Amino acid sequence: MTVDTSSTGDAGVGAGAEQLAVAAAVAAGESVLSRRFGSPITLVAPEDLAGSGPATVVRARVVSSSFALPRTLVIKHYPDQPAAGADPFAQEAVSYQLFTALSPDERMCPELLAHDGRDRVLVLEDLGRTPTLEDKLYARDSRAAERALLSWARSLGRLHANTAGREADFNALLRRLGGPAKSDSGGVDELCARVPSLIQERLGIPVPDEVRAQVTAALEQSRSAGFRAFSPVELSPDNNLVTGQGVRFLDFEYGCVRSALVDAAHLRLPFASWPDALALPAGMSEAMIAAWRAEVVGIWPAFADDEVLATHLTASELLRVWLITGEELGALNLSRHAAPVSREAAFVTWWRDLAKHAGYVRMTAVPEFAARVAAALAARLGPHADLAFYPAFR
Known part of the structure; x- marks a missing residue:
């Protein structure tokens, strides 16, 4: 047979x-x-x-x-x-x-x-068969996507406000369950130290000492005792459900307590750690920051000051761009024109936006350096190296 x-x-x-x-x-x-x-x-x-x-x-x-x-x-x-x-x-x-x-x-x-x-x-x-934030961003309804993003920012702020001061509770629960203490800083120092040589090697741009000092200060801010709250860490839009009561977070496999400003960097660089991250239209990021601030300012009154908030957010943005550069610049293809939905285009946009925001807060040496990095990337990647919007905003 x-x-x-x-x-x-x-x-x-x-x-x-x-x-x-x-x-x-x-x-x-x-x-x-x-x-x-x-x-x-x-x-x-x-x-x-x-x-x-x-x-x-x-x-x-x-x-x-x-x-x-x-x-x-x-x-x-x-x-x-x-x-x-x-x-x-x-x-x-x-x-x-x-x-x-x-x-x-x-x-x-x-x-x-x-x-x-x-x-x-x-x-x-079970929250039911509810659309994710990713679903909203890839649909063709710009107003629904805008509402979902603002809801996400408000929910992130409420998450931070409701868990501020609960680090001891989190660690006690973790010890009871037998889990080792979780740190989100493993390998960060080494990664930060590799970035200058990587930028020099791939782009031919030396990193000024003043920029290195700003990165060190941003790293210290991320580890400070102030503004600490729970973080899901994985802030991808596919991990967020858009419910009638607002956005709800899923998947806490990497959850820990850290500076809320590390998460808030995603308000400037929306979902940058997600491989499919794209751009948002003008004004959307500022509206998300306002929604987040409205939820946390009662816990952290310092953020009522526009200059204080902008300075802290720009430091977090610098650190986020710096770390992603260390993780991914070596693997980018800089020998061809970049598609608007590529990771290469994302790097051009992120460095260009960093230059603009660092200029607003007069961050020493960073605006000029970030603009040079963005220009060097754009020169290698061609005229269409600006990151495209999510489909909902096209």
């Missing part, structure tokens, strides 16, 4: 592995819920939500029970132990615990309903 194998192979094996992962997630979810409520709870109709991180993410329906559980839940299951360093399960579990202790109006994320360190599973409130 000849066996027809044309319909089997890697795809079938992959599908089988996914089904096993979904089944394991459901079983872990049922186990932690049953222990949490003291009676068997059955989950049915699982839907793989295809999480991009190390967790299997599943939506499942709750079979009717006597408990006040929602009809559907989201399960995040981390089947593998971390190799070394920070544990994404512990980071996420502690992040959700921190928010679940707040009132619903202060939460800015789904509620954590149950979790278990042995099974490495989280059971979360």
Whole structure:
């Protein structure tokens, strides 16, 4: 007998592995819920939500029970132990615990309903089939995209305001769960130190000592005790749901407490760490900054002063551009004309905007240097090296 194998192979094996992962997630979810409520709870109709991180993410329906559980839940299951360093399960579990202790109006994320360190599973409130911020940016409705971006900025500000002063709580929860302390500064000093030689090598531009000093000051600002609050770290638009109550944040696998100004740099460089980052129209960034400031100024009154806020934001912008340059400049293709949606075009726009903003706050040597970097990049990449807008604003 000849066996027809044309319909089997890697795809079938992959599908089988996914089904096993979904089944394991459901079983872990049922186990932690049953222990949490003291009676068997059955989950049915699982839907793989295809999480991009190390967790299997599943939506499942709750079979009717006597408990006040929602009809559907989201399960995040981390089947593998971390190799070394920070544990994404512990980071996420502690992040959700921190928010679940707040009132619903202060939460800015789904509620954590149950979790278990042995099974490495989280059971979360299901916010439903809600569009993401990415969906809004890639749709063709500019007003809806604008509303979503302002909601995102307000939610980010509320997230910072509601978690300011809670670093000790976060660290205590992390110790209780057995997770090592998470630092967002690993390798940053070395990366910063590599940037001058990288810019010299790729663009032929020496970095003045005054610019290096400004970068050092920006790095010190990012590590200072002031303005510290919880950060999701991963601020990609696909990690944010646009709900009727405002934007809600997802995926806290890298969550930590750090300077809120590190996140606020994304108000100047929208979603720059996201590989698909594009540009926003004139005035949009300023409107987002105003929305964020309105939420945090009660906690940090210094930001009521326009000059103080602009100086701090520009320092954060400088550090963000500097670090991304260290991470990516070596891999950029500077030998061809850049498409408006390319990472190369993003670098031209980011350095050009940094020059403008640094000039506004009279930051020593940075405006001239940033303008030189932007011009050198543009000269290599051609006349169309300006970053395109997101589709919603074209």
